[in-house]
Amino acid sequence: MGLFLVALGLLAVYLIHFYFIRRRQFPPGPIPLPFIGNAYSFISTPMDTCFQKWKDEYGDIMTFWLGDTPIVSIHDSKVIYDTFVKDADAYIGRQQQRWNELLRPGHTGLLFSEGSLWRDNRRFALQVFRNLGLGRNLMQERVLDDVIALIDYTKKEIKAGTTEFNFFDELDISIGSVINSIEFGYRFSRDDRTEFIRAKKLATEQVKMSGSVMFRTMEQHWEYFRYLPFFRDTYMKVFNSDKEHRAFFGRQIEEHRKHIDLESEEEPTDYVEAFLKHQHKLDKEGVVGHSFSETQLYSALLDLWLAGQETTATTLAWLFIYVIKNPEVQKKCQAELDEFVGDRIVTLDDKVNLNYVNATVAEAQRLCNLVPINVPHRTTRDVEIMGHKIPKHTVIMNQISTVMHDERYFPDAKSFKPERFLDEKGKFYAPPELMPFSVGKRACLGEGLARLELFLFTANALNQLQFGEIPGKPISGERIVAGTTAPAPWVCSITARY
Ligand code: HEM
Numbered sequence: 001m002g003l004f005l006v007a008l009g010l011l012a013v014y015l016i017h018f019y020f021i022r023r024r025q026f027p028p029g030p031i032p033l034p035f036i037g038n039a040y041s042f043i044s045t046p047m048d049t050c051f052q053k054w055k056d057e058y059g060d061i062m063t064f065w066l067g068d069t070p071i072v073s074i075h076d077s078k079v080i081y082d083t084f085v086k087d088a089d090a091y092i093g094r095q096q097q098r099w100n101e102l103l104r105p106g107h108t109g110l111l112f113s114e115g116s117l118w119r120d121n122r123r124f125a126l127q128v129f130r131n132l133g134l135g136r137n138l139m140q141e142r143v144l145d146d147v148i149a150l151i152d153y154t155k156k157e158i159k160a161g162t163t164e165f166n167f168f169d170e171l172d173i174s175i176g177s178v179i180n181s182i183e184f185g186y187r188f189s190r191d192d193r194t195e196f197i198r199a200k201k202l203a204t205e206q207v208k209m210s211g212s213v214m215f216r217t218m219e220q221h222w223e224y225f226r227y228l229p230f231f232r233d234t235y236m237k238v239f240n241s242d243k244e245h246r247a248f249f250g251r252q253i254e255e256h257r258k259h260i261d262l263e264s265e266e267e268p269t270d271y272v273e274a275f276l277k278h279q280h281k282l283d284k285e286g287v288v289g290h291s292f293s294e295t296q297l298y299s300a301l302l303d304l305w306l307a308g309q310e311t312t313a314t315t316l317a318w319l320f321i322y323v324i325k326n327p328e329v330q331k332k333c334q335a336e337l338d339e340f341v342g343d344r345i346v347t348l349d350d351k352v353n354l355n356y357v358n359a360t361v362a363e364a365q366r367l368c369n370l371v372p373i374n375v376p377h378r379t380t381r382d383v384e385i386m387g388h389k390i391p392k393h394t395v396i397m398n399q400i401s402t403v404m405h406d407e408r409y410f411p412d413a414k415s416f417k418p419e420r421f422l423d424e425k426g427k428f429y430a431p432p433e434l435m436p437f438s439v440g441k442r443a444c445l446g447e448g449l450a451r452l453e454l455f456l457f458t459a460n461a462l463n464q465l466q467f468g469e470i471p472g473k474p475i476s477g478e479r480i481v482a483g484t485t486a487p488a489p490w491v492c493s494i495t496a497r498y
Contacts, residue, residue, distance in 0.1 A: 026070045027388045029063040037065030039217045046481035048372035048401040055402050061386050066216045071395045075402040077433040084398045084440035092441050093378030095395040098220050103242055109299030117291040128274045134448050143453055146174045147460045155496050165494045168317045175313040184252045185270035206241050207310050211483035249301045308446050312453050314486050318368035321475055322416045324467050332356050337463040343498040346459040358428040359418035361454050365436040367416050369401045372481050400435045409433040468493045
Protein backbone atom coordinates (compact mmCIF):
# COMPACT_ATOMS: atom_id res chain seq x y z
CA MET A 1 0.00 0.00 0.00
CA GLY A 2 2.84 2.36 0.97
CA LEU A 3 4.66 1.63 -2.29
CA PHE A 4 1.47 2.24 -4.26
CA LEU A 5 1.01 5.65 -2.61
CA VAL A 6 4.63 6.57 -3.35
CA ALA A 7 4.15 5.58 -7.01
CA LEU A 8 0.91 7.60 -7.15
CA GLY A 9 2.68 10.56 -5.58
CA LEU A 10 5.55 10.36 -8.08
CA LEU A 11 3.07 10.13 -10.96
CA ALA A 12 1.22 13.20 -9.65
CA VAL A 13 4.51 15.14 -9.42
CA TYR A 14 5.42 14.06 -12.96
CA LEU A 15 1.99 15.09 -14.32
CA ILE A 16 2.05 18.48 -12.57
CA HIS A 17 5.57 19.12 -13.80
CA PHE A 18 4.70 17.98 -17.32
CA TYR A 19 1.35 19.75 -17.77
CA PHE A 20 1.76 22.85 -15.67
CA ILE A 21 5.46 23.67 -15.83
CA ARG A 22 7.14 22.17 -18.92
CA ARG A 23 4.26 22.64 -21.38
CA ARG A 24 3.91 26.30 -20.45
CA GLN A 25 7.48 27.02 -21.48
CA PHE A 26 6.61 26.44 -25.13
CA PRO A 27 4.09 27.80 -27.67
CA PRO A 28 0.66 26.16 -27.30
CA GLY A 29 -0.34 22.99 -29.15
CA PRO A 30 -2.51 19.89 -28.84
CA ILE A 31 -2.63 18.18 -25.44
CA PRO A 32 0.05 15.49 -25.24
CA LEU A 33 -0.42 12.21 -23.37
CA PRO A 34 2.08 11.46 -20.63
CA PHE A 35 5.09 9.44 -21.87
CA ILE A 36 3.97 9.21 -25.54
CA GLY A 37 3.15 12.83 -26.31
CA ASN A 38 1.12 13.54 -29.48
CA ALA A 39 2.34 10.53 -31.47
CA TYR A 40 -1.16 9.06 -31.03
CA SER A 41 -2.53 11.75 -33.39
CA PHE A 42 -0.51 10.27 -36.26
CA ILE A 43 -2.24 6.89 -35.91
CA SER A 44 -5.59 8.11 -37.21
CA THR A 45 -4.45 11.09 -39.32
CA PRO A 46 -1.45 11.29 -41.70
CA MET A 47 1.33 13.51 -40.37
CA ASP A 48 1.10 16.25 -42.99
CA THR A 49 -2.69 16.50 -42.49
CA CYS A 50 -2.13 16.75 -38.73
CA PHE A 51 0.21 19.70 -39.25
CA GLN A 52 -2.30 21.43 -41.56
CA LYS A 53 -4.96 20.98 -38.89
CA TRP A 54 -2.69 22.19 -36.12
CA LYS A 55 -1.67 25.22 -38.19
CA ASP A 56 -5.35 26.18 -38.55
CA GLU A 57 -5.89 25.69 -34.84
CA TYR A 58 -2.69 27.06 -33.27
CA GLY A 59 -1.23 29.28 -35.99
CA ASP A 60 2.21 29.64 -37.53
CA ILE A 61 4.10 28.45 -34.47
CA MET A 62 3.02 25.64 -32.15
CA THR A 63 4.39 22.77 -30.08
CA PHE A 64 3.74 19.05 -30.33
CA TRP A 65 5.40 16.30 -28.28
CA LEU A 66 7.01 13.05 -29.30
CA GLY A 67 7.49 10.94 -26.19
CA ASP A 68 8.58 13.48 -23.60
CA THR A 69 10.32 15.75 -26.15
CA PRO A 70 8.64 19.04 -27.08
CA ILE A 71 9.02 19.97 -30.75
CA VAL A 72 8.36 23.52 -31.87
CA SER A 73 6.92 23.55 -35.37
CA ILE A 74 6.92 26.60 -37.65
CA HIS A 75 4.35 26.74 -40.43
CA ASP A 76 4.82 30.04 -42.21
CA SER A 77 7.26 30.84 -44.96
CA LYS A 78 8.07 34.37 -43.74
CA VAL A 79 8.75 33.17 -40.20
CA ILE A 80 10.93 30.36 -41.60
CA TYR A 81 13.03 32.82 -43.64
CA ASP A 82 13.31 35.21 -40.64
CA THR A 83 14.62 32.36 -38.47
CA PHE A 84 16.17 29.43 -40.38
CA VAL A 85 17.71 31.69 -43.06
CA LYS A 86 18.38 35.13 -41.54
CA ASP A 87 19.50 33.74 -38.19
CA ALA A 88 20.72 30.43 -39.63
CA ASP A 89 23.40 29.56 -37.07
CA ALA A 90 20.85 29.55 -34.26
CA TYR A 91 18.93 26.73 -36.00
CA ILE A 92 21.82 24.71 -37.37
CA GLY A 93 21.80 21.98 -34.69
CA ARG A 94 20.13 18.61 -35.08
CA GLN A 95 18.04 16.82 -32.51
CA GLN A 96 20.34 14.19 -31.04
CA GLN A 97 17.97 11.31 -31.71
CA ARG A 98 19.15 8.50 -29.50
CA TRP A 99 18.44 5.84 -32.12
CA ASN A 100 21.53 7.22 -33.79
CA GLU A 101 23.71 5.84 -31.02
CA LEU A 102 22.83 2.53 -32.66
CA LEU A 103 22.43 3.53 -36.32
CA ARG A 104 25.20 6.12 -36.73
CA PRO A 105 27.67 5.50 -33.90
CA GLY A 106 29.11 8.70 -32.44
CA HIS A 107 26.38 10.75 -34.18
CA THR A 108 28.34 10.58 -37.42
CA GLY A 109 27.09 10.96 -41.01
CA LEU A 110 25.57 13.94 -42.80
CA LEU A 111 21.92 14.01 -41.78
CA PHE A 112 22.14 14.02 -37.99
CA SER A 113 25.73 15.03 -37.21
CA GLU A 114 26.62 18.43 -35.81
CA GLY A 115 29.54 20.78 -35.22
CA SER A 116 32.85 20.51 -37.05
CA LEU A 117 32.24 16.87 -38.02
CA TRP A 118 29.08 17.87 -39.90
CA ARG A 119 30.57 21.07 -41.32
CA ASP A 120 33.76 19.40 -42.63
CA ASN A 121 31.88 16.47 -44.08
CA ARG A 122 29.09 18.53 -45.67
CA ARG A 123 31.72 20.72 -47.33
CA PHE A 124 33.65 17.61 -48.39
CA ALA A 125 30.53 15.93 -49.86
CA LEU A 126 29.63 19.04 -51.88
CA GLN A 127 33.23 19.22 -53.13
CA VAL A 128 33.15 15.55 -54.19
CA PHE A 129 29.86 16.16 -56.06
CA ARG A 130 31.52 19.09 -57.86
CA ASN A 131 34.64 17.07 -58.64
CA LEU A 132 32.45 14.30 -60.04
CA GLY A 133 31.02 16.88 -62.42
CA LEU A 134 27.99 18.51 -60.75
CA GLY A 135 27.54 21.94 -62.31
CA ARG A 136 29.50 20.74 -65.35
CA ASN A 137 28.73 18.39 -68.22
CA LEU A 138 30.30 15.42 -66.48
CA MET A 139 27.48 14.83 -63.97
CA GLN A 140 24.89 15.46 -66.68
CA GLU A 141 26.50 12.69 -68.72
CA ARG A 142 26.45 10.36 -65.73
CA VAL A 143 22.70 10.98 -65.22
CA LEU A 144 21.94 10.88 -68.95
CA ASP A 145 23.46 7.39 -69.18
CA ASP A 146 20.72 6.23 -66.81
CA VAL A 147 18.01 8.28 -68.57
CA ILE A 148 18.95 6.71 -71.91
CA ALA A 149 19.11 3.22 -70.38
CA LEU A 150 15.58 3.73 -69.01
CA ILE A 151 14.18 4.92 -72.34
CA ASP A 152 15.92 2.19 -74.35
CA TYR A 153 14.67 -0.48 -71.96
CA THR A 154 11.09 0.87 -72.11
CA LYS A 155 11.11 1.05 -75.91
CA LYS A 156 12.43 -2.51 -76.08
CA GLU A 157 9.57 -3.65 -73.85
CA ILE A 158 7.05 -1.77 -76.02
CA LYS A 159 8.44 -3.51 -79.11
CA ALA A 160 8.20 -6.85 -77.31
CA GLY A 161 4.48 -6.23 -76.86
CA THR A 162 4.33 -5.15 -73.19
CA THR A 163 1.18 -3.15 -72.55
CA GLU A 164 1.27 -2.74 -68.77
CA PHE A 165 4.23 -0.99 -67.14
CA ASN A 166 5.33 -0.69 -63.56
CA PHE A 167 7.18 2.51 -64.40
CA PHE A 168 8.05 3.23 -60.79
CA ASP A 169 10.27 0.13 -60.63
CA GLU A 170 12.17 1.41 -63.66
CA LEU A 171 12.57 4.92 -62.26
CA ASP A 172 13.60 3.40 -58.97
CA ILE A 173 16.48 1.34 -60.36
CA SER A 174 17.57 4.28 -62.56
CA ILE A 175 17.82 6.68 -59.61
CA GLY A 176 19.41 3.90 -57.55
CA SER A 177 22.05 3.55 -60.28
CA VAL A 178 22.81 7.28 -60.26
CA ILE A 179 23.48 7.38 -56.51
CA ASN A 180 25.26 4.01 -56.55
CA SER A 181 27.58 5.14 -59.32
CA ILE A 182 28.37 8.31 -57.36
CA GLU A 183 29.00 6.43 -54.11
CA PHE A 184 30.63 3.23 -55.41
CA GLY A 185 31.37 3.73 -59.11
CA TYR A 186 29.01 1.17 -60.68
CA ARG A 187 25.40 0.92 -61.87
CA PHE A 188 22.81 -1.76 -61.11
CA SER A 189 22.01 -4.29 -63.79
CA ARG A 190 18.46 -4.56 -65.14
CA ASP A 191 19.09 -8.21 -66.05
CA ASP A 192 19.86 -9.25 -62.50
CA ARG A 193 18.16 -6.86 -60.11
CA THR A 194 18.86 -8.84 -56.94
CA GLU A 195 21.43 -6.43 -55.51
CA PHE A 196 19.34 -3.33 -56.18
CA ILE A 197 16.18 -4.88 -54.75
CA ARG A 198 18.01 -5.88 -51.57
CA ALA A 199 19.60 -2.43 -51.10
CA LYS A 200 16.34 -0.67 -51.91
CA LYS A 201 14.31 -2.83 -49.55
CA LEU A 202 16.67 -1.93 -46.73
CA ALA A 203 16.43 1.77 -47.48
CA THR A 204 12.64 1.72 -47.84
CA GLU A 205 12.24 -0.12 -44.56
CA GLN A 206 14.45 2.38 -42.76
CA VAL A 207 12.70 5.46 -44.24
CA LYS A 208 9.28 3.94 -43.52
CA MET A 209 10.28 3.01 -40.01
CA SER A 210 11.66 6.47 -39.26
CA GLY A 211 8.18 7.87 -39.87
CA SER A 212 6.39 5.28 -37.73
CA VAL A 213 4.67 6.19 -34.50
CA MET A 214 6.44 3.43 -32.55
CA PHE A 215 9.88 4.50 -33.77
CA ARG A 216 9.28 8.15 -32.92
CA THR A 217 7.80 7.33 -29.52
CA MET A 218 10.78 5.12 -28.61
CA GLU A 219 13.30 7.58 -30.02
CA GLN A 220 14.89 8.94 -26.84
CA HIS A 221 14.56 5.87 -24.61
CA TRP A 222 14.73 2.87 -26.93
CA GLU A 223 17.02 1.00 -24.55
CA TYR A 224 14.10 0.73 -22.06
CA PHE A 225 11.21 0.49 -24.53
CA ARG A 226 12.81 -2.54 -26.21
CA TYR A 227 11.88 -4.72 -23.24
CA LEU A 228 8.15 -3.90 -23.55
CA PRO A 229 5.98 -6.30 -25.55
CA PHE A 230 4.64 -3.92 -28.26
CA PHE A 231 7.88 -2.06 -28.73
CA ARG A 232 10.22 -5.07 -28.94
CA ASP A 233 9.23 -5.72 -32.53
CA THR A 234 10.22 -2.21 -33.67
CA TYR A 235 13.55 -2.51 -31.85
CA MET A 236 14.30 -5.82 -33.59
CA LYS A 237 13.47 -4.27 -36.99
CA VAL A 238 15.85 -1.36 -36.37
CA PHE A 239 18.52 -3.73 -35.07
CA ASN A 240 18.29 -6.06 -38.07
CA SER A 241 18.17 -3.27 -40.64
CA ASP A 242 21.28 -1.76 -39.04
CA LYS A 243 23.07 -5.11 -39.27
CA GLU A 244 22.20 -5.50 -42.95
CA HIS A 245 23.16 -1.92 -43.81
CA ARG A 246 26.55 -2.45 -42.20
CA ALA A 247 27.05 -5.58 -44.26
CA PHE A 248 26.08 -3.82 -47.53
CA PHE A 249 28.12 -0.63 -47.07
CA GLY A 250 30.97 -2.44 -45.29
CA ARG A 251 31.35 -4.74 -48.31
CA GLN A 252 31.57 -1.74 -50.65
CA ILE A 253 34.27 -0.10 -48.52
CA GLU A 254 36.24 -3.36 -48.32
CA GLU A 255 36.12 -3.80 -52.10
CA HIS A 256 37.53 -0.30 -52.57
CA ARG A 257 40.25 -0.89 -50.00
CA LYS A 258 41.39 -3.98 -51.93
CA HIS A 259 42.02 -2.07 -55.16
CA ILE A 260 42.66 1.55 -54.25
CA ASP A 261 46.01 3.28 -54.85
CA LEU A 262 45.98 5.86 -52.06
CA GLU A 263 49.00 7.70 -53.45
CA SER A 264 47.62 8.05 -56.98
CA GLU A 265 47.31 11.64 -58.26
CA GLU A 266 44.34 10.76 -60.45
CA GLU A 267 40.94 12.31 -59.72
CA PRO A 268 38.75 9.89 -57.71
CA THR A 269 35.81 8.50 -59.64
CA ASP A 270 33.46 7.89 -56.72
CA TYR A 271 32.71 8.97 -53.15
CA VAL A 272 34.40 6.07 -51.35
CA GLU A 273 37.60 6.56 -53.30
CA ALA A 274 37.58 10.34 -52.65
CA PHE A 275 36.97 9.77 -48.93
CA LEU A 276 39.65 7.12 -48.46
CA LYS A 277 42.23 9.25 -50.27
CA HIS A 278 41.33 12.31 -48.22
CA GLN A 279 41.53 10.27 -45.02
CA HIS A 280 44.94 8.92 -46.07
CA LYS A 281 46.22 12.44 -46.83
CA LEU A 282 45.14 13.75 -43.40
CA ASP A 283 46.66 10.74 -41.62
CA LYS A 284 49.91 11.16 -43.57
CA GLU A 285 50.06 14.84 -42.65
CA GLY A 286 49.66 13.81 -39.01
CA VAL A 287 46.34 15.64 -38.50
CA VAL A 288 45.01 14.34 -35.20
CA GLY A 289 41.30 13.94 -34.42
CA HIS A 290 40.04 14.78 -37.92
CA SER A 291 36.45 14.11 -38.99
CA PHE A 292 37.13 11.44 -41.62
CA SER A 293 36.97 8.16 -39.71
CA GLU A 294 35.83 4.79 -41.07
CA THR A 295 32.61 5.14 -39.05
CA GLN A 296 31.99 8.55 -40.62
CA LEU A 297 32.44 7.04 -44.08
CA TYR A 298 29.91 4.32 -43.29
CA SER A 299 27.34 6.79 -41.92
CA ALA A 300 27.82 9.27 -44.79
CA LEU A 301 27.28 6.50 -47.36
CA LEU A 302 24.15 5.42 -45.52
CA ASP A 303 22.80 8.99 -45.40
CA LEU A 304 23.51 9.68 -49.06
CA TRP A 305 21.70 6.46 -50.00
CA LEU A 306 18.74 7.04 -47.70
CA ALA A 307 18.36 10.72 -48.51
CA GLY A 308 19.26 10.51 -52.18
CA GLN A 309 17.46 7.49 -53.62
CA GLU A 310 13.96 7.19 -52.19
CA THR A 311 13.31 10.96 -52.30
CA THR A 312 14.08 11.49 -55.97
CA ALA A 313 12.54 8.25 -57.24
CA THR A 314 9.31 8.86 -55.29
CA THR A 315 9.05 12.47 -56.50
CA LEU A 316 9.34 11.22 -60.08
CA ALA A 317 6.70 8.57 -59.41
CA TRP A 318 4.29 11.31 -58.27
CA LEU A 319 5.16 13.46 -61.26
CA PHE A 320 4.24 10.75 -63.76
CA ILE A 321 1.03 9.97 -61.86
CA TYR A 322 -0.01 13.65 -61.99
CA VAL A 323 0.86 13.87 -65.67
CA ILE A 324 -1.16 10.74 -66.45
CA LYS A 325 -4.10 12.02 -64.40
CA ASN A 326 -3.90 15.40 -66.16
CA PRO A 327 -3.54 14.57 -69.89
CA GLU A 328 -3.66 18.25 -70.86
CA VAL A 329 -0.43 18.79 -68.87
CA GLN A 330 1.28 15.95 -70.74
CA LYS A 331 0.11 17.51 -74.02
CA LYS A 332 1.49 20.95 -73.11
CA CYS A 333 4.85 19.53 -72.02
CA GLN A 334 5.12 17.58 -75.25
CA ALA A 335 4.12 20.56 -77.39
CA GLU A 336 6.95 22.53 -75.77
CA LEU A 337 9.40 19.65 -76.24
CA ASP A 338 8.35 19.33 -79.90
CA GLU A 339 8.91 23.04 -80.43
CA PHE A 340 12.33 23.32 -78.78
CA VAL A 341 13.87 19.83 -78.87
CA GLY A 342 12.46 17.31 -81.35
CA ASP A 343 13.50 13.67 -81.22
CA ARG A 344 17.01 14.14 -79.75
CA ILE A 345 18.00 13.81 -76.08
CA VAL A 346 17.08 16.81 -73.88
CA THR A 347 20.02 18.37 -72.02
CA LEU A 348 20.46 21.15 -69.50
CA ASP A 349 21.02 23.62 -72.35
CA ASP A 350 17.34 23.20 -73.21
CA LYS A 351 16.14 24.02 -69.69
CA VAL A 352 15.83 27.73 -70.31
CA ASN A 353 13.29 27.13 -73.12
CA LEU A 354 11.24 24.50 -71.33
CA ASN A 355 9.20 26.73 -69.05
CA TYR A 356 6.16 24.48 -68.89
CA VAL A 357 8.25 21.37 -68.17
CA ASN A 358 10.04 23.24 -65.35
CA ALA A 359 6.68 24.36 -63.97
CA THR A 360 5.42 20.76 -64.09
CA VAL A 361 8.40 19.53 -62.07
CA ALA A 362 7.95 22.34 -59.53
CA GLU A 363 4.22 21.66 -59.17
CA ALA A 364 4.80 17.92 -58.75
CA GLN A 365 7.28 18.63 -55.95
CA ARG A 366 4.85 21.03 -54.29
CA LEU A 367 1.75 18.85 -54.53
CA CYS A 368 3.36 15.53 -53.61
CA ASN A 369 4.82 17.22 -50.52
CA LEU A 370 7.35 14.46 -50.18
CA VAL A 371 8.59 15.18 -46.66
CA PRO A 372 5.52 15.22 -44.37
CA ILE A 373 7.55 15.93 -41.24
CA ASN A 374 10.88 17.69 -41.72
CA VAL A 375 14.17 16.48 -40.29
CA PRO A 376 14.33 17.93 -36.76
CA HIS A 377 16.69 20.82 -36.04
CA ARG A 378 17.91 22.05 -32.63
CA THR A 379 18.36 25.61 -31.48
CA THR A 380 21.99 26.35 -30.62
CA ARG A 381 21.09 29.35 -28.41
CA ASP A 382 18.03 31.03 -26.88
CA VAL A 383 15.85 32.63 -29.56
CA GLU A 384 12.59 34.54 -29.72
CA ILE A 385 10.03 33.73 -32.40
CA MET A 386 6.74 35.63 -32.77
CA GLY A 387 6.99 36.72 -29.14
CA HIS A 388 7.72 33.21 -27.82
CA LYS A 389 10.99 32.68 -25.97
CA ILE A 390 12.49 29.38 -27.15
CA PRO A 391 15.39 28.06 -25.06
CA LYS A 392 18.69 26.75 -26.38
CA HIS A 393 18.62 23.01 -27.29
CA THR A 394 14.92 23.03 -28.20
CA VAL A 395 13.97 20.68 -31.03
CA ILE A 396 12.49 22.77 -33.82
CA MET A 397 11.17 22.12 -37.33
CA ASN A 398 10.52 24.29 -40.33
CA GLN A 399 7.42 22.44 -41.51
CA ILE A 400 7.85 22.77 -45.28
CA SER A 401 4.92 20.43 -45.96
CA THR A 402 2.51 22.91 -44.37
CA VAL A 403 3.94 25.88 -46.27
CA MET A 404 3.68 24.13 -49.64
CA HIS A 405 -0.03 23.35 -49.13
CA ASP A 406 -0.86 26.75 -47.66
CA GLU A 407 -3.84 28.35 -49.44
CA ARG A 408 -2.40 31.81 -48.70
CA TYR A 409 0.47 31.10 -51.08
CA PHE A 410 -0.95 28.40 -53.34
CA PRO A 411 -4.70 28.92 -53.88
CA ASP A 412 -6.52 25.68 -54.64
CA ALA A 413 -3.47 24.00 -53.12
CA LYS A 414 -4.71 20.42 -53.52
CA SER A 415 -4.97 20.73 -57.32
CA PHE A 416 -2.21 20.07 -59.85
CA LYS A 417 -1.67 23.35 -61.72
CA PRO A 418 1.79 23.87 -63.26
CA GLU A 419 0.54 27.26 -64.56
CA ARG A 420 0.86 28.68 -61.04
CA PHE A 421 4.62 28.79 -61.64
CA LEU A 422 4.44 30.73 -64.93
CA ASP A 423 4.44 34.53 -65.06
CA GLU A 424 2.30 36.57 -67.45
CA LYS A 425 4.90 36.08 -70.20
CA GLY A 426 4.86 32.30 -69.70
CA LYS A 427 8.28 32.26 -68.03
CA PHE A 428 8.90 29.81 -65.18
CA TYR A 429 9.51 31.30 -61.74
CA ALA A 430 9.86 29.69 -58.31
CA PRO A 431 8.37 31.69 -55.42
CA PRO A 432 10.12 31.50 -52.03
CA GLU A 433 7.26 29.45 -50.56
CA LEU A 434 8.21 26.57 -52.86
CA MET A 435 10.73 24.90 -50.55
CA PRO A 436 10.82 21.12 -51.16
CA PHE A 437 14.53 21.01 -50.31
CA SER A 438 14.04 23.18 -47.20
CA VAL A 439 16.06 26.36 -46.59
CA GLY A 440 18.93 27.53 -44.40
CA LYS A 441 22.29 25.99 -43.68
CA ARG A 442 20.91 22.47 -43.28
CA ALA A 443 18.88 22.54 -46.48
CA CYS A 444 19.19 19.47 -48.69
CA LEU A 445 22.80 18.71 -49.57
CA GLY A 446 21.72 16.86 -52.71
CA GLU A 447 19.52 19.64 -54.12
CA GLY A 448 21.75 20.25 -57.15
CA LEU A 449 21.89 16.57 -58.03
CA ALA A 450 18.16 16.04 -57.41
CA ARG A 451 17.21 19.02 -59.61
CA LEU A 452 19.42 17.68 -62.40
CA GLU A 453 17.83 14.22 -62.15
CA LEU A 454 14.25 15.52 -61.94
CA PHE A 455 14.69 17.70 -65.02
CA LEU A 456 16.54 15.18 -67.20
CA PHE A 457 14.32 12.19 -66.38
CA THR A 458 11.07 14.16 -66.74
CA ALA A 459 11.92 16.02 -69.92
CA ASN A 460 13.39 13.03 -71.71
CA ALA A 461 10.73 10.51 -70.67
CA LEU A 462 7.91 12.88 -71.69
CA ASN A 463 9.68 13.64 -74.94
CA GLN A 464 10.24 10.04 -75.96
CA LEU A 465 7.24 8.31 -74.41
CA GLN A 466 3.48 8.74 -74.12
CA PHE A 467 1.94 7.79 -70.76
CA GLY A 468 -1.66 6.80 -70.04
CA GLU A 469 -3.97 5.06 -67.62
CA ILE A 470 -4.91 1.44 -68.39
CA PRO A 471 -8.68 0.94 -68.76
CA GLY A 472 -9.93 -1.01 -65.75
CA LYS A 473 -6.74 -0.28 -63.76
CA PRO A 474 -7.15 3.29 -62.55
CA ILE A 475 -4.30 4.86 -60.59
CA SER A 476 -5.65 5.52 -57.11
CA GLY A 477 -3.05 8.18 -56.22
CA GLU A 478 -3.51 7.17 -52.59
CA ARG A 479 -0.91 8.80 -50.36
CA ILE A 480 1.01 6.50 -48.04
CA VAL A 481 2.53 8.81 -45.47
CA ALA A 482 5.61 7.59 -43.58
CA GLY A 483 9.16 9.07 -43.54
CA THR A 484 8.31 10.24 -47.05
CA THR A 485 4.92 10.29 -48.81
CA ALA A 486 4.74 7.56 -51.44
CA PRO A 487 1.92 6.66 -53.85
CA ALA A 488 0.10 3.33 -53.57
CA PRO A 489 1.36 0.85 -56.23
CA TRP A 490 0.30 1.79 -59.77
CA VAL A 491 0.69 0.66 -63.35
CA CYS A 492 0.33 2.57 -66.63
CA SER A 493 0.40 2.19 -70.39
CA ILE A 494 3.36 3.53 -72.38
CA THR A 495 3.81 3.98 -76.11
CA ALA A 496 6.79 5.37 -78.00
CA ARG A 497 6.57 8.90 -79.46
CA TYR A 498 9.64 8.37 -81.66
C1 HEM B 1 13.56 15.26 -54.68
C2 HEM B 1 14.59 14.92 -53.96
C3 HEM B 1 14.94 15.42 -52.59
C4 HEM B 1 14.18 16.11 -51.68
C5 HEM B 1 12.75 16.58 -51.80
C6 HEM B 1 15.02 16.32 -50.51
C7 HEM B 1 14.62 17.00 -49.38
C8 HEM B 1 15.40 17.18 -48.25
C9 HEM B 1 14.98 17.83 -47.04
C10 HEM B 1 13.61 18.44 -46.82
C11 HEM B 1 16.02 17.79 -46.17
C12 HEM B 1 16.01 18.30 -44.72
C13 HEM B 1 16.41 19.75 -44.66
C14 HEM B 1 16.30 20.33 -43.27
O1 HEM B 1 16.74 19.71 -42.31
O2 HEM B 1 15.75 21.43 -43.11
C15 HEM B 1 17.12 17.12 -46.82
C16 HEM B 1 18.36 16.91 -46.24
C17 HEM B 1 19.37 16.21 -46.85
N1 HEM B 1 19.36 15.68 -48.13
FE1 HEM B 1 17.85 15.80 -49.47
N2 HEM B 1 16.24 15.74 -50.74
C18 HEM B 1 16.24 15.20 -52.00
C19 HEM B 1 17.30 14.56 -52.63
C20 HEM B 1 18.55 14.36 -52.08
C21 HEM B 1 19.68 13.78 -52.77
C22 HEM B 1 19.68 13.33 -54.23
C23 HEM B 1 20.70 13.70 -51.85
C24 HEM B 1 22.10 13.18 -52.02
C25 HEM B 1 22.57 12.48 -52.95
C26 HEM B 1 20.22 14.27 -50.62
C27 HEM B 1 20.95 14.38 -49.47
C28 HEM B 1 20.55 15.04 -48.32
C29 HEM B 1 21.37 15.17 -47.14
C30 HEM B 1 22.75 14.57 -46.93
C31 HEM B 1 20.63 15.92 -46.22
C32 HEM B 1 21.08 16.37 -44.83
C33 HEM B 1 21.69 17.78 -44.94
C34 HEM B 1 22.25 18.32 -43.63
O3 HEM B 1 21.72 17.99 -42.57
O4 HEM B 1 23.21 19.10 -43.70
N3 HEM B 1 18.91 14.66 -50.80
N4 HEM B 1 16.72 16.75 -48.09
